[in-house]
Amino acid sequence: MNFVAIDFETANGKRDSACSLALTVVQNNQIVDELYSLIKPESDFFWRNIQIHGIKPEMVADSPKFNELWPHIQQFFGPDQIVVAHNARFDNSVLKKTLEHYQLPEPHYLSLDTLATSHAFYKGLPNYRLNTVCDALNINLEHHHNALDDCEACANILLEQIDHFGTPALKPYVQSV
Template sequence: MNFIAMDFETASAVRSSAVSMAVVVVRDNQLVDEFYSLINPQTTFNPRNIQIHGIQPADVVDAPLFPDVWQQIKQFYTPDQLVIAHNAPFDNGVLRATLDHYGVAAPHYLSLDTVRTSRRFYPELPNHRLNTVSSALGIDLLHHHNALDDTVAAAQILVTQAEQFGVDQIKPLVKVI
Protein backbone atom coordinates (compact mmCIF):
# COMPACT_ATOMS: atom_id res chain seq x y z
CA MET A 1 0.00 0.00 0.00
CA ASN A 2 1.01 3.60 -0.62
CA PHE A 3 -0.36 6.30 1.67
CA ILE A 4 0.51 8.97 4.17
CA ALA A 5 -0.50 8.95 7.82
CA MET A 6 -1.03 12.05 9.92
CA ASP A 7 -1.70 13.00 13.51
CA PHE A 8 -2.32 16.26 15.33
CA GLU A 9 -2.19 17.27 18.98
CA THR A 10 -4.12 20.38 20.02
CA ALA A 11 -3.86 23.05 22.72
CA SER A 12 -7.56 22.82 23.54
CA ALA A 13 -10.88 21.50 22.26
CA VAL A 14 -10.78 24.21 19.59
CA ARG A 15 -9.96 22.38 16.37
CA SER A 16 -7.74 25.17 15.03
CA SER A 17 -5.37 24.95 18.03
CA ALA A 18 -2.83 22.49 16.59
CA VAL A 19 0.37 22.36 18.68
CA SER A 20 2.08 19.48 16.90
CA MET A 21 1.71 17.51 13.72
CA ALA A 22 3.35 14.50 12.16
CA VAL A 23 3.18 12.96 8.71
CA VAL A 24 4.74 9.67 7.64
CA VAL A 25 5.01 8.44 4.06
CA VAL A 26 4.43 4.75 3.33
CA ARG A 27 5.39 3.25 -0.03
CA ASP A 28 4.97 -0.44 -0.76
CA ASN A 29 4.07 -1.02 2.90
CA GLN A 30 7.36 0.53 4.08
CA LEU A 31 7.74 3.76 6.03
CA VAL A 32 10.03 5.81 3.78
CA ASP A 33 9.85 9.33 5.22
CA GLU A 34 8.61 11.18 8.27
CA PHE A 35 7.94 14.76 9.30
CA TYR A 36 7.25 16.22 12.74
CA SER A 37 6.83 19.78 13.92
CA LEU A 38 5.69 21.65 16.95
CA ILE A 39 3.27 24.45 16.00
CA ASN A 40 2.59 27.75 17.72
CA PRO A 41 -1.23 27.83 17.94
CA GLN A 42 -1.35 31.46 19.11
CA THR A 43 -4.03 30.54 21.62
CA THR A 44 -4.45 29.47 25.21
CA PHE A 45 -3.87 25.90 26.34
CA ASN A 46 -6.32 23.76 28.25
CA PRO A 47 -4.61 22.01 31.19
CA ARG A 48 -6.31 18.74 30.19
CA ASN A 49 -4.69 18.83 26.74
CA ILE A 50 -1.29 19.52 28.32
CA GLN A 51 -1.86 16.53 30.59
CA ILE A 52 -2.60 14.33 27.56
CA HIS A 53 0.30 15.26 25.29
CA GLY A 54 2.73 17.04 27.60
CA ILE A 55 3.28 20.03 25.30
CA GLN A 56 3.48 23.25 27.30
CA PRO A 57 2.93 26.81 25.99
CA ALA A 58 6.65 27.48 26.50
CA ASP A 59 7.47 24.57 24.18
CA VAL A 60 5.83 26.28 21.19
CA VAL A 61 6.76 29.94 21.72
CA ASP A 62 9.41 29.77 18.97
CA ALA A 63 7.64 27.09 16.90
CA PRO A 64 6.40 27.94 13.40
CA LEU A 65 2.84 28.96 12.70
CA PHE A 66 0.77 26.41 10.82
CA PRO A 67 1.02 28.14 7.40
CA ASP A 68 4.80 27.62 7.55
CA VAL A 69 4.36 23.96 8.47
CA TRP A 70 1.76 23.58 5.70
CA GLN A 71 4.29 24.73 3.08
CA GLN A 72 6.42 21.71 3.96
CA ILE A 73 3.67 19.09 3.70
CA LYS A 74 0.93 20.36 1.41
CA GLN A 75 2.29 18.40 -1.57
CA PHE A 76 1.03 15.22 0.11
CA TYR A 77 -2.61 16.35 0.10
CA THR A 78 -3.83 15.73 -3.44
CA PRO A 79 -7.12 14.34 -4.80
CA ASP A 80 -5.61 10.90 -5.48
CA GLN A 81 -3.56 10.65 -2.24
CA LEU A 82 -4.73 8.37 0.57
CA VAL A 83 -4.29 10.08 3.94
CA ILE A 84 -4.94 7.94 6.99
CA ALA A 85 -5.25 8.67 10.69
CA HIS A 86 -6.40 6.88 13.81
CA ASN A 87 -9.62 8.80 14.49
CA ALA A 88 -9.46 10.53 11.10
CA PRO A 89 -12.55 12.72 11.70
CA PHE A 90 -10.58 14.49 14.44
CA ASP A 91 -7.37 14.92 12.42
CA ASN A 92 -9.20 15.91 9.23
CA GLY A 93 -11.18 18.40 11.31
CA VAL A 94 -8.05 19.89 12.85
CA LEU A 95 -6.45 20.24 9.42
CA ARG A 96 -9.51 21.92 7.92
CA ALA A 97 -10.14 24.21 10.91
CA THR A 98 -6.50 25.27 11.11
CA LEU A 99 -6.29 25.98 7.38
CA ASP A 100 -9.57 27.91 7.59
CA HIS A 101 -8.27 29.88 10.58
CA TYR A 102 -5.38 31.11 8.42
CA GLY A 103 -7.50 31.63 5.30
CA VAL A 104 -5.87 28.78 3.39
CA ALA A 105 -8.02 26.68 1.07
CA ALA A 106 -8.47 23.11 2.27
CA PRO A 107 -7.26 20.39 -0.09
CA HIS A 108 -9.20 17.41 -1.35
CA TYR A 109 -7.77 13.96 -0.70
CA LEU A 110 -8.79 10.41 0.10
CA SER A 111 -9.19 9.60 3.79
CA LEU A 112 -9.24 6.42 5.81
CA ASP A 113 -9.84 6.05 9.54
CA THR A 114 -7.96 3.19 11.21
CA VAL A 115 -10.39 3.32 14.14
CA ARG A 116 -13.08 2.36 11.65
CA THR A 117 -11.00 -0.37 10.00
CA SER A 118 -10.04 -1.71 13.42
CA ARG A 119 -13.68 -1.91 14.50
CA ARG A 120 -14.45 -3.89 11.35
CA PHE A 121 -11.47 -6.25 11.49
CA TYR A 122 -11.09 -6.67 15.27
CA PRO A 123 -14.58 -6.46 16.79
CA GLU A 124 -13.45 -8.57 19.75
CA LEU A 125 -11.18 -5.85 21.15
CA PRO A 126 -12.49 -4.09 24.31
CA ASN A 127 -12.08 -0.74 22.53
CA HIS A 128 -10.37 0.57 19.42
CA ARG A 129 -8.10 3.23 20.87
CA LEU A 130 -4.68 3.53 19.30
CA ASN A 131 -2.87 1.99 22.26
CA THR A 132 -5.30 -0.94 22.46
CA VAL A 133 -5.12 -1.78 18.75
CA SER A 134 -1.35 -1.31 18.68
CA SER A 135 -0.91 -3.66 21.62
CA ALA A 136 -3.23 -6.28 20.11
CA LEU A 137 -1.23 -6.23 16.85
CA GLY A 138 2.18 -6.24 18.54
CA ILE A 139 2.99 -2.70 17.37
CA ASP A 140 5.29 -0.65 19.58
CA LEU A 141 3.62 2.64 20.50
CA LEU A 142 6.50 4.39 22.21
CA HIS A 143 4.87 7.59 23.49
CA HIS A 144 1.11 7.67 23.09
CA HIS A 145 -0.07 11.20 22.20
CA ASN A 146 3.26 12.10 20.64
CA ALA A 147 2.15 12.99 17.12
CA LEU A 148 5.03 11.20 15.40
CA ASP A 149 4.75 8.01 17.45
CA ASP A 150 0.96 7.96 16.98
CA THR A 151 1.35 8.48 13.23
CA VAL A 152 3.86 5.65 12.90
CA ALA A 153 1.57 3.33 14.89
CA ALA A 154 -1.46 4.22 12.73
CA ALA A 155 0.57 3.52 9.59
CA GLN A 156 1.71 0.16 10.98
CA ILE A 157 -1.89 -0.71 11.87
CA LEU A 158 -3.03 -0.14 8.30
CA VAL A 159 -0.09 -2.06 6.83
CA THR A 160 -0.89 -4.98 9.16
CA GLN A 161 -4.57 -4.87 8.21
CA ALA A 162 -3.72 -4.81 4.50
CA GLU A 163 -1.47 -7.83 4.95
CA GLN A 164 -4.04 -9.73 7.05
CA PHE A 165 -7.24 -8.87 5.19
CA GLY A 166 -6.19 -7.55 1.78
CA VAL A 167 -6.47 -4.12 0.24
CA ASP A 168 -9.83 -4.99 -1.32
CA GLN A 169 -11.35 -5.24 2.17
CA ILE A 170 -10.02 -1.78 3.03
CA LYS A 171 -10.91 0.16 -0.15
CA PRO A 172 -14.66 0.41 0.58
CA LEU A 173 -13.85 2.35 3.77
CA VAL A 174 -11.99 5.13 1.96
CA LYS A 175 -13.77 8.50 1.83
CA VAL A 176 -13.20 11.56 -0.31
CA ILE A 177 -12.44 14.68 1.73
Protein backbone atom coordinates in the same frame (compact mmCIF):
# COMPACT_ATOMS: atom_id res chain seq x y z
CA MET B 1 0.07 0.66 -1.12
CA ASN B 2 1.09 4.30 -0.88
CA PHE B 3 -0.33 6.59 1.80
CA VAL B 4 0.56 9.18 4.40
CA ALA B 5 -0.49 8.77 8.02
CA ILE B 6 -1.22 11.94 9.96
CA ASP B 7 -1.65 12.84 13.61
CA PHE B 8 -2.34 16.16 15.31
CA GLU B 9 -2.24 17.17 18.94
CA THR B 10 -4.18 20.28 19.95
CA ALA B 11 -3.59 22.95 22.58
CA ASN B 12 -7.22 22.97 23.66
CA GLY B 13 -10.65 21.77 22.58
CA LYS B 14 -10.74 24.02 19.53
CA ARG B 15 -9.93 22.22 16.30
CA ASP B 16 -7.81 25.14 15.04
CA SER B 17 -5.38 24.88 17.96
CA ALA B 18 -2.90 22.37 16.50
CA CYS B 19 0.29 22.34 18.59
CA SER B 20 2.03 19.37 16.95
CA LEU B 21 1.80 17.45 13.73
CA ALA B 22 3.36 14.27 12.42
CA LEU B 23 3.32 12.63 9.01
CA THR B 24 4.49 9.12 8.21
CA VAL B 25 4.99 8.51 4.50
CA VAL B 26 4.46 4.97 3.20
CA GLN B 27 5.42 3.89 -0.31
CA ASN B 28 5.02 0.33 -1.54
CA ASN B 29 4.00 -0.76 1.97
CA GLN B 30 7.23 0.58 3.52
CA ILE B 31 7.69 3.58 5.80
CA VAL B 32 10.06 5.79 3.82
CA ASP B 33 9.90 9.15 5.59
CA GLU B 34 8.55 10.91 8.64
CA LEU B 35 8.02 14.50 9.66
CA TYR B 36 7.33 15.91 13.09
CA SER B 37 6.88 19.52 14.06
CA LEU B 38 5.69 21.44 17.04
CA ILE B 39 3.31 24.20 16.02
CA LYS B 40 2.71 27.54 17.69
CA PRO B 41 -1.08 27.88 17.86
CA GLU B 42 -2.84 31.23 17.99
CA SER B 43 -4.82 29.93 20.93
CA ASP B 44 -4.25 29.30 24.61
CA PHE B 45 -3.32 25.92 26.03
CA PHE B 46 -5.79 24.10 28.25
CA TRP B 47 -4.34 22.24 31.23
CA ARG B 48 -6.08 18.97 30.32
CA ASN B 49 -4.54 18.92 26.83
CA ILE B 50 -1.12 19.59 28.34
CA GLN B 51 -1.71 16.70 30.74
CA ILE B 52 -2.53 14.39 27.81
CA HIS B 53 0.31 15.19 25.41
CA GLY B 54 2.84 17.02 27.55
CA ILE B 55 3.29 19.96 25.17
CA LYS B 56 3.50 23.29 27.02
CA PRO B 57 3.30 26.84 25.65
CA GLU B 58 6.99 27.49 26.24
CA MET B 59 7.86 24.42 24.14
CA VAL B 60 6.19 25.88 21.05
CA ALA B 61 7.27 29.50 21.55
CA ASP B 62 9.85 29.33 18.73
CA SER B 63 7.92 26.86 16.55
CA PRO B 64 6.33 27.76 13.23
CA LYS B 65 2.69 28.68 13.02
CA PHE B 66 0.67 26.28 10.89
CA ASN B 67 0.55 28.66 7.92
CA GLU B 68 4.37 28.61 7.88
CA LEU B 69 4.45 24.80 7.97
CA TRP B 70 1.71 24.23 5.38
CA PRO B 71 3.82 25.00 2.25
CA HIS B 72 6.19 22.17 3.28
CA ILE B 73 3.46 19.55 3.75
CA GLN B 74 0.59 20.46 1.41
CA GLN B 75 2.05 18.16 -1.26
CA PHE B 76 0.82 15.19 0.80
CA PHE B 77 -2.82 16.26 0.46
CA GLY B 78 -3.61 15.84 -3.22
CA PRO B 79 -6.76 14.44 -4.86
CA ASP B 80 -5.23 10.98 -5.35
CA GLN B 81 -3.38 10.89 -2.02
CA ILE B 82 -4.67 8.61 0.74
CA VAL B 83 -4.35 10.25 4.15
CA VAL B 84 -4.71 7.82 7.04
CA ALA B 85 -5.44 8.55 10.70
CA HIS B 86 -6.73 6.71 13.73
CA ASN B 87 -9.97 8.60 14.34
CA ALA B 88 -9.63 10.45 11.04
CA ARG B 89 -12.68 12.58 11.80
CA PHE B 90 -10.61 14.38 14.44
CA ASP B 91 -7.43 14.84 12.40
CA ASN B 92 -9.31 15.83 9.23
CA SER B 93 -11.28 18.41 11.20
CA VAL B 94 -8.11 19.83 12.79
CA LEU B 95 -6.61 20.24 9.33
CA LYS B 96 -9.79 21.80 7.96
CA LYS B 97 -10.35 24.22 10.85
CA THR B 98 -6.68 25.24 10.96
CA LEU B 99 -6.65 25.92 7.22
CA GLU B 100 -9.86 27.95 7.63
CA HIS B 101 -8.28 29.91 10.49
CA TYR B 102 -5.40 30.94 8.23
CA GLN B 103 -7.71 31.42 5.23
CA LEU B 104 -5.81 28.80 3.25
CA PRO B 105 -7.57 26.74 0.57
CA GLU B 106 -8.77 23.35 1.74
CA PRO B 107 -7.31 20.46 -0.28
CA HIS B 108 -9.29 17.49 -1.51
CA TYR B 109 -7.80 14.11 -0.70
CA LEU B 110 -8.78 10.56 0.15
CA SER B 111 -9.11 9.58 3.80
CA LEU B 112 -8.97 6.21 5.54
CA ASP B 113 -9.69 5.77 9.24
CA THR B 114 -7.90 2.92 11.03
CA LEU B 115 -10.36 3.31 13.91
CA ALA B 116 -13.15 2.24 11.53
CA THR B 117 -11.13 -0.55 9.93
CA SER B 118 -10.08 -1.84 13.34
CA HIS B 119 -13.74 -1.97 14.44
CA ALA B 120 -14.52 -3.97 11.32
CA PHE B 121 -11.56 -6.37 11.36
CA TYR B 122 -10.88 -6.97 15.08
CA LYS B 123 -14.13 -7.86 16.81
CA GLY B 124 -14.16 -8.17 20.55
CA LEU B 125 -11.47 -5.70 21.64
CA PRO B 126 -12.36 -3.92 24.90
CA ASN B 127 -12.17 -0.61 22.97
CA TYR B 128 -10.59 0.63 19.76
CA ARG B 129 -8.28 3.33 21.08
CA LEU B 130 -4.94 3.51 19.33
CA ASN B 131 -3.02 1.99 22.23
CA THR B 132 -5.52 -0.89 22.60
CA VAL B 133 -5.36 -1.78 18.90
CA CYS B 134 -1.55 -1.56 18.99
CA ASP B 135 -1.41 -3.88 22.00
CA ALA B 136 -3.72 -6.39 20.27
CA LEU B 137 -1.54 -6.36 17.14
CA ASN B 138 1.81 -6.26 18.96
CA ILE B 139 2.65 -2.90 17.41
CA ASN B 140 5.07 -0.75 19.36
CA LEU B 141 3.56 2.53 20.58
CA GLU B 142 6.34 4.15 22.56
CA HIS B 143 4.63 7.34 23.78
CA HIS B 144 0.87 7.51 23.28
CA HIS B 145 -0.24 11.08 22.38
CA ASN B 146 3.15 11.92 20.93
CA ALA B 147 2.10 12.80 17.39
CA LEU B 148 5.04 11.05 15.74
CA ASP B 149 4.66 7.83 17.74
CA ASP B 150 0.88 7.83 17.20
CA CYS B 151 1.31 8.50 13.49
CA GLU B 152 3.82 5.69 13.03
CA ALA B 153 1.57 3.32 15.00
CA CYS B 154 -1.38 4.23 12.77
CA ALA B 155 0.71 3.52 9.67
CA ASN B 156 1.73 0.17 11.12
CA ILE B 157 -1.89 -0.73 11.90
CA LEU B 158 -2.82 -0.14 8.29
CA LEU B 159 0.22 -2.07 7.05
CA GLU B 160 -0.83 -4.98 9.28
CA GLN B 161 -4.37 -4.81 7.88
CA ILE B 162 -3.06 -4.75 4.30
CA ASP B 163 -0.93 -7.79 5.07
CA HIS B 164 -3.75 -9.80 6.69
CA PHE B 165 -6.87 -8.66 4.84
CA GLY B 166 -5.55 -7.27 1.54
CA THR B 167 -6.00 -3.91 -0.12
CA PRO B 168 -9.42 -4.77 -1.64
CA ALA B 169 -10.87 -5.22 1.88
CA LEU B 170 -9.80 -1.66 2.73
CA LYS B 171 -11.26 0.07 -0.34
CA PRO B 172 -14.77 0.47 1.15
CA TYR B 173 -13.24 2.55 3.95
CA VAL B 174 -11.59 5.11 1.68
CA GLN B 175 -13.59 8.34 1.55
CA SER B 176 -13.14 11.55 -0.36
CA VAL B 177 -12.55 14.60 1.82
